[in-house]
Amino acid sequence: MNVEKLKKMKGKEKIVMVTAYDAPSARIARDAGIDVILVGDSLGNNVLGYENTIPVTMEEMLIHVAAVKRGAPDAFIVADMPFLSYQTSVEKAVENAGKFLKVGANAVKIEGGEEFGELVQKLVESGIPVMGHIGLTPQFVNRFGGYRVQGKTEKNREYLLRSAKELEKRGAFAIVLELIVEEVAKEITESVSIPTIGIGSGRFCDGQVLVWHDLLGLNPDFVPRFSKKYANLYEVILKALQDFRREVKEGLFPTEEHSFTDKSKGGVSS
Numbered sequence: 001m002n003v004e005k006l007k008k009m010k011g012k013e014k015i016v017m018v019t020a021y022d023a024p025s026a027r028i029a030r031d032a033g034i035d036v037i038l039v040g041d042s043l044g045n046n047v048l049g050y051e052n053t054i055p056v057t058m059e060e061m062l063i064h065v066a067a068v069k070r071g072a073p074d075a076f077i078v079a080d081m082p083f084l085s086y087q088t089s090v091e092k093a094v095e096n097a098g099k100f101l102k103v104g105a106n107a108v109k110i111e112g113g114e115e116f117g118e119l120v121q122k123l124v125e126s127g128i129p130v131m132g133h134i135g136l137t138p139q140f141v142n143r144f145g146g147y148r149v150q151g152k153t154e155k156n157r158e159y160l161l162r163s164a165k166e167l168e169k170r171g172a173f174a175i176v177l178e179l180i181v182e183e184v185a186k187e188i189t190e191s192v193s194i195p196t197i198g199i200g201s202g203r204f205c206d207g208q209v210l211v212w213h214d215l216l217g218l219n220p221d222f223v224p225r226f227s228k229k230y231a232n233l234y235e236v237i238l239k240a241l242q243d244f245r246r247e248v249k250e251g252l253f254p255t256e257e258h259s260f261t262d263k264s265k266g267g268v269s270s
């Protein structure tokens, strides 16, 4: 996969993107034939235990992007620019985005609408492919006053449409549409020539993205209404750990099969 192939998928084949934050997950995503792996700044709430994405740093993101690259060296990897890594100056943004490419990302994603058009152009001119992200942009949650569905007012609909067109004009290769009413997401998708990838934005986007922990059911407390639990890994992992605990307590593990004696042959692999 590359930027040009992805752009050509619009109108022909739905794009599938998933977040991943570590090497083993990236390998599974690659083996499943996922088109794009997003190392999202949702790393903050899903892996690092933060309340939201605001505290996530460049250093944390770089460690996880590099891990994902090691797990799936041939995958198409998009790195999320974390809060304040691109908002303060173009120079800082280019420098930070460049760091992601140096550790193996193929592109970066930035949250924000038309006001980031010039920045997108500078990044693209510097050789850094950019995926846009409009609608509910979690880094701006404090300005939005909560996680609210976007595109409900005429003013907001017009802003989203203008933003999508501006990002396209400035060279973005795709745009994430997050939590936008379906009708407006459809209108945006039809009004730009680059692919839109929806999350909570209905049926008519050019692709869909879900967050690893939501789609695999790793969080027992909360699944957003727009997501779908394709597995309940919380239950699977819980049961495995309970079984392990019980077997150790009862002396059932390890058995001879898992033990080494001076007559054992071979190495440690099974």
Ligand code: KIV
Pocket: 019, 039, 040, 041, 042, 043, 080, 176, 178, 199, 209, 211
């Ligand atoms: O960080 C993330 O996981 C994202 C997706 C919700 C698109 O930006």
